[in-house]
Amino acid sequence: MRVLLAGGGTAGHTSPLLATAAALLREDPTIEITCLGTREGLEARLVPEAGFPLEFVPRMPLPRKPGKAMLQFPGKMRAQRRAALEIIDRVKPDVVVGFGGYVSVPAYLAARARRVPIVVHEGNALPGIANRLGARLTPYVAVSFPDTPLKAKGGDPALYTGLPIRRMISTLDRAALRAEGRAAFGLDAERPTLLVTGGSQGAQRINAAVSGAAGALGGAGVQVLHVIGPKNELTLEEQGAPYKVLTYVDRMDLALAAADAVLCRCGSNTVTETSGVGLPAVYVPLPIGNGEQALNAAPVVEAGGGLLVPDADLSAEWIAENLVPLMTDPARLAAMGAAAADVIPLDADDKLAALVLEAAR
Numbered sequence: 001m002r003v004l005l006a007g008g009g010t011a012g013h014t015s016p017l018l019a020t021a022a023a024l025l026r027e028d029p030t031i032e033i034t035c036l037g038t039r040e041g042l043e044a045r046l047v048p049e050a051g052f053p054l055e056f057v058p059r060m061p062l063p064r065k066p067g068k069a070m071l072q073f074p075g076k077m078r079a080q081r082r083a084a085l086e087i088i089d090r091v092k093p094d095v096v097v098g099f100g101g102y103v104s105v106p107a108y109l110a111a112r113a114r115r116v117p118i119v120v121h122e123g124n125a126l127p128g129i130a131n132r133l134g135a136r137l138t139p140y141v142a143v144s145f146p147d148t149p150l151k152a153k154g155g156d157p158a159l160y161t162g163l164p165i166r167r168m169i170s171t172l173d174r175a176a177l178r179a180e181g182r183a184a185f186g187l188d189a190e191r192p193t194l195l196v197t198g199g200s201q202g203a204q205r206i207n208a209a210v211s212g213a214a215g216a217l218g219g220a221g222v223q224v225l226h227v228i229g230p231k232n233e234l235t236l237e238e239q240g241a242p243y244k245v246l247t248y249v250d251r252m253d254l255a256l257a258a259a260d261a262v263l264c265r266c267g268s269n270t271v272t273e274t275s276g277v278g279l280p281a282v283y284v285p286l287p288i289g290n291g292e293q294a295l296n297a298a299p300v301v302e303a304g305g306g307l308l309v310p311d312a313d314l315s316a317e318w319i320a321e322n323l324v325p326l327m328t329d330p331a332r333l334a335a336m337g338a339a340a341a342d343v344i345p346l347d348a349d350d351k352l353a354a355l356v357l358e359a360a361r
């Protein structure tokens, strides 16, 4: 069987595609997987690193205002569709799986033209335009959050699978890895530990607020593992408790195991991973975009597994007044962690792989 997986952009968009590829191969090691992306997206590095062949379609962002870009748009769309058709004719997939974004539209249209079954997976609580189009073409539609407003062809409800995430996190035993995690990052073995992450790019506002509260956190004995993002900078003295600054961590499993709570943006992987491993969180949604980040965190927040703080409200003072008391209240942390753990399923990779095989057959 041959499967074409289309998607990419940031790490947050590429990760579910790779997790699904791995699940398909666990199900049937003879499946031939090909990925479809753009040269500009992070998939251009991450997919070959994971050992899968990657085909390219030209990148085609939607023009936001009238002008030259809009006039060139139809021509670019045709070029993209031709590229996708050529790839489908050469790869001859039994099924095309799209994860949304620029790359998925030509994949969906080419698959429809060649009568190849389509599977659509939406990673965010609010579907993007590519998947709203793709979902009209197929009965095989899956979503990552329970309330995502996306229907399959004919108006049938989408299948709620959750978001496929890396196995090192979906199978993580935090208690077993806690000591190793803390040692790996040079943290104290016993202190309450806050993990800070702004997603794959980092978040400057979060960085400024947390570093501004370093004294309050350290004074209360709270140590911090702060992942600031690849392009950001932060220098800080340790104040009473360790405060470790990293630009990126590859072993997110160790970082999650080291933590007692997380302060983070609400990209769908971050929400799924954090809540899935039973960590309480302070969720600070990205204020731009179509509002999908606040909705990603909503089910976990409603279940009592996290607090939602608008970006404009997050400050060093907010952290000193609200997060420091939470970090030093083990009973409340434990209750929130337990509430978070059961909200979003962690076997989305297997469920989506099963749907892909069903569609292909």
Ligand SMILES: CC(=O)N[C@H]1[C@@H](OP(=O)(O)OP(=O)(O)OC[C@H]2O[C@@H](n3ccc(=O)[nH]c3=O)[C@H](O)[C@@H]2O)O[C@H](CO)[C@@H](O)[C@@H]1O
Pocket (backbone or CB within 6 Å): 010, 011, 012, 013, 015, 123, 124, 197, 198, 199, 200, 201, 227, 247, 248, 249, 250, 252, 265, 266, 267, 268, 269, 270, 271, 273, 286, 289, 292, 293, 296
């Ligand atoms: C600005 C932007 O476009 N944000 C979108 C992007 O977020 P973004 O790319 O930040 O994606 P997520 O927050 O969903 O995921 C980040 C991923 O990177 C990993 N990680 C992060 C930092 C690190 O140091 N090491 C590491 O491994 C996390 O474990 C996680 O798996 O894709 C998400 C998934 O479609 C969307 O919900 C977000 O709205």
